[in-house]
Amino acid sequence: MAKTRVARIAxxxxxxxLDDTETMFFEALWEIPEGVTYNxxxxxxxxxxxxxxxxxxxxxxxxxxxxxxxAEPRDVKWVIVHHVEPDHTGTLPSILGEAGNPQVLxxxxxxxxxxxxxxxxxxxxxxxxxxxxxxxxxxxxxxxTPWLHWPETIMTYHKRLGVLFSGDAFGSYSIPEGxxxxxxxxxxxxxxxxKYLATVVGRYxxxxxxxxxxxxxxxxEPKTIAPLHGVVWRVNPGLIxxxxxxxxxxxxxEGKVLAVYGSMYGAVERxxxxxxERLEELGASTVVYRFTDRERPPISNVIGDALDASAxxxxxxxxxxxxxxxxxxxxxxxxxxxxxxxxVLIVSSYGWGGAAGRKLEEILGKAGFEVSVVEFKGSPxxxxxxxxxxxxxxxxxxxxx
Numbered sequence: 001m002a003k004t005r006v007a008r009i010a011x012x013x014x015x016x017x018l019d020d021t022e023t024m025f026f027e028a029l030w031e032i033p034e035g036v037t038y039n040x041x042x043x044x045x046x047x048x049x050x051x052x053x054x055x056x057x058x059x060x061x062x063x064x065x066x067x068x069x070x071a072e073p074r075d076v077k078w079v080i081v082h083h084v085e086p087d088h089t090g091t092l093p094s095i096l097g098e099a100g101n102p103q104v105l106x107x108x109x110x111x112x113x114x115x116x117x118x119x120x121x122x123x124x125x126x127x128x129x130x131x132x133x134x135x136x137x138x139x140x141x142x143x144x145t146p147w148l149h150w151p152e153t154i155m156t157y158h159k160r161l162g163v164l165f166s167g168d169a170f171g172s173y174s175i176p177e178g179x180x181x182x183x184x185x186x187x188x189x190x191x192x193x194x195k196y197l198a199t200v201v202g203r204y205x206x207x208x209x210x211x212x213x214x215x216x217x218x219x220x221e222p223k224t225i226a227p228l229h230g231v232v233w234r235v236n237p238g239l240i241x242x243x244x245x246x247x248x249x250x251x252x253x254e255g256k257v258l259a260v261y262g263s264m265y266g267a268v269e270r271x272x273x274x275x276x277e278r279l280e281e282l283g284a285s286t287v288v289y290r291f292t293d294r295e296r297p298p299i300s301n302v303i304g305d306a307l308d309a310s311a312x313x314x315x316x317x318x319x320x321x322x323x324x325x326x327x328x329x330x331x332x333x334x335x336x337x338x339x340x341x342x343x344v345l346i347v348s349s350y351g352w353g354g355a356a357g358r359k360l361e362e363i364l365g366k367a368g369f370e371v372s373v374v375e376f377k378g379s380p381x382x383x384x385x386x387x388x389x390x391x392x393x394x395x396x397x398x399x400x401x
Contacts, residue, residue, distance in 0.1 A: 002059065004066045007179045009224065009232055010161045012044040012138075016066050018055050019175045026173070030199040031298035034192055035175040038087055039228050041165065042070055043158075045136025048077030051102075052156075052165055053228055057090025064094055073098035078135050081106040082167040083153045084113050088228050093118045105133065107144065109152035127154065130218075143218065145169065145211045147204035155211075162223030169211060170240045172196050172230030182235040189231065190243055195304030196229065197247050202303065202337025208248035212241060250340035252310035255400045257284045260302050261315025262291040262327040267349045271380035271387055272315040275347060278391035279313075283400040291326045299330055306338035310398040311345070312369070314360060318350040323359050331360055335367035343397045345390050346373045349380070370397075 003019040018038045026032045040063075041052040049071055055063050067073050076099040081089060084106075092114070096102065101123050106114070108126045115122060127133065129144040133156075140156040147153070148169045156165045172193040176184040201208065225233040225240060233240050257279055263269035269292065276286050287305050289297045306312060312334070316327035323331070344364050348357035357375040364371050374390050376383045 002062065004062055005179060006066060006069055007232075009041075009180075009226065009234065010163065012046075013158075013161060013163065014042040014070050015179055015226070015232060016040040016042060016063070016070070017179065018059055018062065018066075020056065021175065023056075026199070026300075030300035032173050032300065033298070034173050036173050037175055037229055039226070039230075039232075040088075040091075041226055042067065043135070043138060044071070045077075045138045047136030049075045050078040050080060050135045050138070051076050051095060052080045053082055053088045054091035054095065056087040060091050060094035063091040064098060067095075074100065076102050078102055079104045080140075080156065080165075081110055081114065082155065082165060083150060083228065084110045084117070085150060085168075086117065089114065089117070093120060096120060096122075107152040107154050113152070140165075141218070141220075143211075143214060143220070145207070145214070147201075147207040148211055149201045149204055155215075157218075157220050157222065162221075164215075164220060164222035164225050164237075166225050166227045168200060168228055169208065170225050170233065170244055171227035174230065176231050178231065180232045180234045181239075184231055186236075186239070190240075191304070193230065193240065193243065194247050194307055195300055197244060198304045198307045198337055199300050202307070205248040205250070208244055212245055247307045250307055250338060250342070252342065252398065253308045254310065255283060255285045255398065256309050257286050257311045257313060257394070257398075258289075258302070258305045258309035259286055259313040259315070260289040260291075260327070260330055261313070261347070262317070262324040263315065264293070264317060264319075264324070267378065267380060268315040268317055268347060271347045271349065271374075271376065271383070272313060274380065274384055274387045275313055275345065275391045275394075278388045279395055282392065282395040284395055284398075285401075291330075299333065302330055303333055303337050306334045309342065311343045311394050313345045313347065313394070314364075315347040316356045316360060317348065318354055318356040321353070321355050323356040328360075328363075331363055335363050335369075339367035339369070341368050341370065343394055344369045344371045345394050346371060346375075347387065348373065348375045350375065350377055
């Protein structure tokens, strides 16, 4: 049974959290051996309870039991849906059944999808951008934040408490020991946050910038950020906003070079090794992911590291007149979720005829990367000098420590 937690984060506001160690692939795509949390919040308004979001389907019983540890489900008068995705609304039918007919407050685009997902008819109040909603003795400001990460996503801001309910934004993978940023290793957590942003919101990164600008223009200065995954940011909420902005802009970490390669029989591995050895001699810090007959790292980690890399090295053989399949998939996802104007060196081998180098150059070039290619037949021995020169050119194009 998954672990659940309850924590009071303000005098009348509770976090209801489930620690999911069972989901190995988030959205059935992204490897998360670190796990993930689902966060819901319960606000006592003095005139009834407001439930903000929920948990994933399959945890309905635990959700109701956790809620009962704080208050009676029948006292839930309002349910606010910041994001329709089923990892946050899967428990909605159970609360509707227990609470009678609570009012569901959401974006207008959310209504039809909620009713279709759960075969329910809702007592709905559609929210408007900028609206101030009074719930008993409490007030929330509504902010539309489309594509973070679906088109119907919203945030709400409780000005009196200084709490921003941020939906999927400012969240993280992992199951932290503590419930707030003051209780965890923040730098480790930020690595999981970067991976989360890259995989979940990566394709819509520009909307993070727009959302932060909107918060600023509305005078929203949260003392606490309450996301749907990860910790509640209470000690330094500005840090996660700052990092999300940096990752959204794909700002490079000084000297960081990401290398990802596939090597069936060692030729590509040897070639990439020559490049990395020279880069490290020149002061670069390398992060390496190997797809070989001995290793297969999480693709989600590769995409996360691509966001703030200063440069990328990709190694792949031609395979059946195409790119080695795993590397093609990785590169296509990097091009979709971490595209940026950054230098990329492609190292490619072939036997009967080369194709991988050209095809990778096309994929990455269309995404805005600045691409160079070193391709060789068979062994990399004849092109060792070219590989070192390519590494030197790559190093000269980035900031090194």
